[in-house]
Amino acid sequence: xxxxxxxxxxxxxxxxxxxxxxxxxxSSYSPSLFWYVQHPNKGLQLLxxxxxxxxxxxxxxxxxxxxxxSETSFHLTKPSAHMSDAAEYFCVVSLGSGNxxxxxxxxxxxxxxxx
Amino acid sequence: NAGVTQxxxxxxxxxxxxxTLQCTQxxxxxxxxxxxxxxGMGLKLIYYSVGAGITDKGEVPNGYNVSRSTTEDFPLxxxxxxxxxxxxYFCASGxxxxxNEKLFFGSGTQLSVL
Numbered sequence: 001x002x003x004x005x006x007x008x009x010x011x012x013x014x015x016x017x018x019x020x021x022x023x024x025x026x027s028s029y030s031p032s033l034f035w036y037v038q039h040p041n042k043g044l045q046l047l048x049x050x051x052x053x054x055x056x057x058x059x060x061x062x063x064x065x066x067x068x069x070s071e072t073s074f075h076l077t078k079p080s081a082h083m084s085d086a087a088e089y090f091c092v093v094s095l096g097s098g099n100x101x102x103x104x105x106x107x108x109x110x111x112x113x114x115x
Numbered sequence: 116n117a118g119v120t121q122x123x124x125x126x127x128x129x130x131x132x133x134x135t136l137q138c139t140q141x142x143x144x145x146x147x148x149x150x151x152x153x154x155g156m157g158l159k160l161i162y163y164s165v166g167a168g169i170t171d172k173g174e175v176p177n178g179y180n181v182s183r184s185t186t187e188d189f190p191l192x193x194x195x196x197x198x199x200x201x202x203x204y205f206c207a208s209g210x211x212x213x214x215n216e217k218l219f220f221g222s223g224t225q226l227s228v229l
Binding site: 004009041042043044046049090092102103104105106107108 | 119155156157158159160163173174205207217218219220221222223
């Protein structure tokens with residue numbers, strides 16, 4: 001069965017310092033993995049996605065994530081946090097083709113950015 | 116560029132009342148989804164549709180109904196509201212070719228059942 005675990009429910013960083021949001025997954029086959037961001041009172045927006053083309057995936061707003069099969073991880077990073085990065089972040093795994101867009105969401109990580 | 120539009124944004128219901136959450140998209144997407152998000156949890160799939168006239172259950176369908184008479188609209192119906200249905204509801208859509216990839220989300224409906 002597929003599952004996603006976000007290891008931190010809350011992360012607090014200072015503006016200008018690196019961001020690390022951790023995600024581990026469980027999948028019986030090669031998964032499609034995503035990071036979505038949710039700003040307050042807004043819908044979810046795709047940050048980046050991994051679909052087996054390259055293990056290091058670059059997304060919007062300077063975020064990137066590295067797929068590590070040996071560690072079953074897909075951690076999200078950013079070299080320098082900005083105040084506008086404060087939001088809820090979700091790591092997501094897709095059940096894949098034939099499962100009609102069924103996504104498994106992690107519990108979410110709240111990113112706080114302090115001035 | 117409206118994208119996915121949900122109405123209402125907020126609603127308070129009494130136990131046993133019924134209501135319909137509206138969702139419409141203007142991107143001609145075949146795939147549409149309803150998710151609920153409970154505090155401190157990720158989103159869970161309620162129902163989905165692969166095209167007009169076709170709907171199917173997701174992970175947590177009990178207490179809900181849907182219909183898909185047009186490509187644009189995918190309303191979610193609560194017949195007998197219960198406190199357990201207090202949640203934030205998100206509608207999403209995706210193009211046929213990328214059904215398992217990028218989804219476009221509405222801004223959500225916050226529902227409280229008291």
